[in-house]
Amino acid sequence: MSRLDLNRVGQLSDFDVRDAELQKPIVFRASFNHFETINLSQAWSLWVTGCRDDGVFGITATAGWFWTLSVISALSLIIIEHLSMHRP
Structure with missing residues (x-):
């Protein structure tokens, strides 16, 4: 698979893909935090x-x-199953 040529992308549009701000995770960007x-x-x-x-x-x-309720439901089922299996 060929690597993305940043100079070629820069020629195709006005978007600066070499901007250091865009390489950071979103939570560390000045515009987000x-x-x-x-x-x-x-x-x-x-x-x-x-x-x-x-x-x-x-x-x-x-x-x-949806994701929050799915995780809570899955964890609840795991706990209930674990408790029911270790019952004397």
Whole structure:
């Protein structure tokens, strides 16, 4: 697989892909880190992508609620199963 040629991309558009700010994780960028409130979808997106993108699951909190409830349900089932198996 060929590596992306940054000079070629720069010739195709006005977008500067060599900007050092774009290479940082999103949470460390000056434009993001203003102690703003983020929704659940943004939080899950940041966690899943390793802080690279906050919009993977969209802008509404619906996907975030889905993932949160899924994790809580899975953990609850694991705990209940563990407790029921170790009962005398």
